[in-house]
Amino acid sequence: MLGGIAKSLFGSSNDRYVKSLGTIVDKVGAFEPTMQAMSDAELAAQTVKFRARLAEDETLDALLPEAFATVREAAKRVLGQRHYDVQMVGGIVLHRGEIAEMRTGEGKTLVATLAVYLNALPGKGVHVITVNDYLAARDAGWMGQVYTFLGMTVGVIVPNLSDQQRRDAYAADITYGTNNEFGFDYLRDNMKYDRESMVQRPFAMAIVDEVDSVLIDEARTPLIISGPTDDKSDLYRSVDLVVKELAPEDYEKDEKQKSIILTEDGTEKVERMLETAGLLEGANLYDFENTQVVHHLNQALRANMMFRADTDYIVKDDKVIIIDEFTGRMMDGRRWSDGLHQAIEAKEGVEIEPENQTMASITFQNYFRMYPKLSGMTGTAATEAAEFYDIYKMNVVTIPTNVGVKRVDEEDEFYKDTADKFAAIAKKIKHHADLGQPVLVGTVSIEKSELLSEFLVKEGVKHEVLNARQHEREAHIVAQAGRKSVVTIATNMAGRGTDIQLGGNLEFMVEDELSEMPEGPARDAEVARIKAQIAVEKAEVLAAGGLFVLGTERHESRRIDNQLRGRSGRQGDPGLSRFYLSLDDDLLRIFGPDTLFAKMMRSNIGDGEAIGSKWLSKAIETAQKKVEARNYDIRKQVVEYDDVMNDQRKVIYEQRADIMDADTVGDVVEDMRAETVNTIVGGACPPGTYPEQWDIAGMKAGLAETLNIEPQIEAWLQEEAIDPEIIEDRVQKMADAMVGEKAASLDPETWIRVEKSILLQNLDHHWKEHLATLDALRQVVHLRAYAQKTPINEYKQEAFSLFERMLTNIREDVTRTIAFAQFQIEEAPALPSLPDFITSHFDPFSGDDDTNDRDAGSGFITTRLPPLSIPQPDGSAIGQDPAAWEGTVSRNSPCPCGSGRKYKHCHGAV
Structure with missing residues (x-):
């Protein structure tokens, strides 16, 4: 107070x-x-x-x-x-x-x-x-x-x-x-x-x-930048068939945490079915040998029980396409990781594409x-x-607004179920549209958009539906959402970045109506007519109360609700906003007040009856705060785990930069060779032991395998009393001499390039393997909590040990590669070029991914680019005959014909 x-x-x-x-x-x-x-x-x-x-x-x-x-x-x-x-x-x-x-x-x-x-x-x-x-x-x-x-x-x-x-x-x-x-x-x-x-x-x-x-x-x-791995389609299909045989009592699902686990009886049932299918080694599902099967089983459970068609994804052209939870847009080229996408493909019976292995990743x-x-x-x-x-x-x-906000934000209205709520919404929309007021309706999924559309058809209300199925027309639909009596249904924040101007958007109207009319007096007259029409219509819309924003349910984040509201009342325009809720809404069902409260509401609200209460709105806000806190914890956990990897990433990337910038890397390679020799000799001759206790055979095998040399250690021991340091020094000199001969057979510039290439390729290979190991570790480290250990601390310790092991492996592999390499080079070797990678991270507002499929992405991106010089692919160097392009043009490159589409989607389509 x-x-x-x-x-x-x-x-x-x-x-x-x-x-x-x-x-x-x-x-x-x-x-x-x-x-x-x-x-x-x-x-x-x-x-x-x-x-x-x-x-x-x-x-x-x-x-x-x-x-x-x-x-x-x-x-x-x-x-x-x-x-x-x-x-x-x-x-x-x-x-x-x-x-x-x-x-x-x-x-x-x-x-x-x-x-x-x-x-x-x-x-x-x-x-x-x-x-x-x-x-x-x-x-x-x-x-x-x-x-x-x-x-x-x-x-x-x-x-x-x-x-x-x-x-x-x-x-x-x-x-x-x-x-x-x-x-x-x-x-x-x-x-x-x-x-x-x-x-x-x-x-x-x-x-x-x-x-x-x-x-x-x-x-x-x-x-994530990734590359393909082995095909496991049959395993996905087999596990999917097993999961589809399960009954609800065989598993427990937690929609709050988006997790699902088998019950004890469910586990026994799955073990019997997997055994019959020949997928289980031994009798216990959780034996080490069945780790891969358990992973596939968990993803199949999530795919079948937690992910819904037309809400989380749609099936289009025999492909599973993700629907963004924030905007409802399709995200072509984007795939769920860790085998989940393949599990959903198995569930829907479409072609299963191979999993990908992470080669590089970073959080925003x-x-x-x-x-x-x-x-x-x-x-x-x-x-x-x-x-x-x-x-x-x-x-x-x-920052305060330049002109005061005149929008009126009304209290939420509550209904018993979705049918009552949508019937009331349809009547409300009809009422405001008849008054000449434009209405922008926000929904949370394609399913809800299409359901509301059916109610509006019954009421005889003309409307536009903007969702993942209509994203090509997105900018044009959103730009005209402020016209008189226009009703637009949009999934969440579709069209963000496009202003809704009351009376209509001049640029888009000119483009839509006059795109084929040549420049001249006739076109100028038409543009003047459209301007006058917009001015008249704007005055009528202002008189009707401006844009009415109607939310069909609350989003799990207050911020998304505020974004929807913010589309109305810009620069001092009048406006109106209201949200309609029911007990069937996901937010209320999963995070809302307890069951007793819900039962009381169901028994006290009649069919079609609405209630409005500040207390109820406060309860909703409390539920939203809970979800926001949970989502923040998820993002914070992502950062905590990535911070561990980030420290290692910096070391690796700095090491790569030092190698590339160095005039010569001979001293680095020599140090690696010395460390490798020290490790082999030290392992065979532990401190404080006698020569007869040394593992001479193991030492010789290690030196032959790693350094390609065969020192006569037994002869050295017979000639004189020597200690491990002398052995190490002699072995080091032998190895240096052998590598020195190889270096002398090439000119110095070529040898430097050879050493750099070997260093970088080994560094990248082991870093890629390390990322895969850390991914796997992160999936299971939470189980350490059962032993009263903090998972993140366990992850840090394990990750540090794995990193040290990776550095040792890099040293040994670089030393081995140089020791066994045979050179027959007539000119300096070219450093390897990067292959075509798969890049993945969705963009909630464009639906695009860095796969760069311009033709498969949002039409919103390609409809109206401003006059800016964006380089186009040049086909002159490879000729004009499309038949000759096969094998010359990368599948993911722009098509040389100049269409702006990827080659694989244009002249390279199979």
Whole structure:
């Protein structure tokens, strides 16, 4: 109570912080008359002056007011847009490495130009991260006009660029791209075999657009680069048949934790069936020999009992395609890991594609924490403020709106079941549509979208359904969701990044209606007609109350609900929002109040009857907080485990970089050889033992197998009394002499390349195997909790031991390879090139994956790219005959015909 009184008197800490930035905004404003008086050339020359002042040790903070005033004037001249004072506050927050929470329609894209320009002045590069390729290309082309005017270079990272094009983009002052593209480029760079082929520069600053999506929603899944392994299709099908024979009493499932386990009777039943199918070794399912079968069994259980068609995935063209839980979009090319996708393919009876083995991976948390300065912007971040600070050390600052919000957020309505709720929703939508009010309906799955559509058809309401099945038309549908009486059903936050303008979106309407009309007076007249139509329609929509946002159920995160609400009431427009709930909703069913409460509600609410209560809304919010806390724990656990691997990853990647940068690696190879000799001799001659106790035969076998030498140790012992150190020294000299002869047979430059190649290939091979081992360890380490041990501590200890063992194996394999290698080289060997990898990490807002299937991804990305020069593949070097391209063009490369599609989906289709 006292806190509330203090807050009303003095304002919140956020309010006080924002108010304190007013002094800097005033300084920016003081420079405005000076900037207005400058010519275009003088304004553009400001960049050179700023860089000269930085070279004289002036700080960016000192430059901020004048630099921001320069960008404001440049934006006014180039884009016709002047930054508001609240946008200046947002720019300061971004520059300070914090998160600017700004409502939808407040111009976050323009705000970014302030901090981007200022931090690009040192010339180290600023990365602007967007949630999909469309927004990256759009913003680079749109805001790039301001940077180019001020003499800065702009690059954009989109799919299907060559390494040289990527290098050029990263070398620019400002680089736009998606989180996936940046992350995968980092991983690929650390799999290259020479420094010149790497594309990224050292990191300086990143500004993340829709920061909650990138650093929260996507942070539960790491970026993974993988390659195919052996085919196990028959095993998946056999185990799937066994699981389908199980009854509900044979297993226990926990929907809260998304886990499922067999009961004791269920285990016995499965053992009998697996034994009959010839899949069980011995009588016990949990014997060591049956580890693989248990893994497949667990995934088949999850696939059959926990994952539902048309909610978690759809089957299209005989393929299982994942549906993103945040947006309801299809994610072509994205596959669940660890055999789960194969288990679902077996369940649905479609072709089972082989599993993949991880070759490199990183979480977004550890990727973005490598940037010395990281900031972000979004419309919804306050509910996750604790996580942003804990993981990224970023404060969330809520920026006030330029114009007051007029949207009315009504209390939730509760119904007994889904049928009652949807019937009421359909009537409500019809009522508002008849008034001329546009309605945007948010659903959580395809299934719910199509069910609601059936109710609206019965009510005779014309509507558009936007879900994973309709994503090609997404941008066009969302852009017109603000037109008079238009009803749009959208899965969650589909179309994020596209403004819903009341009365209609001029650009999209012109494109839809006049795409085939040539330029000229007739087209200009039609554009004028459309403008007038939009103006009339906007006035009618405003009079009807603006956009009505209707949620069909609460999402498990309050942030997603706030995003949906935020689509209404932008820039002072009127609006309305309300959520409709029932006891059948997943959130209430799994995380809601206890069963007694649910029974009381069912017995006291009549058919079609609704109740509304602040207490019930509070109960829902409490349930959402529980889920948010659980999801945070999941993401935190991902980080804790990846932090262990991250320390090792840094060591390996730094070692690779040192090898690539070194003029010669002879001393490294020699040290490895010495360590190997020491290990072999030391193992055969333990300290404090006599020569007759030494394992001479084992030592000789080890030296022959690893170093390709056969020292006469028995003869040495007969000639004189020698100790292990003398043996080690003689063996070392023999090994060095043998390798020296090989080196002398090649010219020095070639020998250096040979050593580097052997080092890097062995390092990569063992790192890949180590990642697979750590993946397996992580799957089972939680069982140590039964022995009263902390799983994460056990994982750290095991991972450290495995890492030390890996380093030993690398030393021995490098030594063995060089010792046994035979060289017949006429010219210097080329370092191996990277194969085509499978990259996986979904993008909730584009549905795209780094497999770069432009034709298989969201139409939202390809519909309206701004005028930006994006390099296209050149087919001239391989001829124009498609028949000659087979075997010449990579399956995953852009088709040389210029269609923009992958070769395998165009002329290379089988």
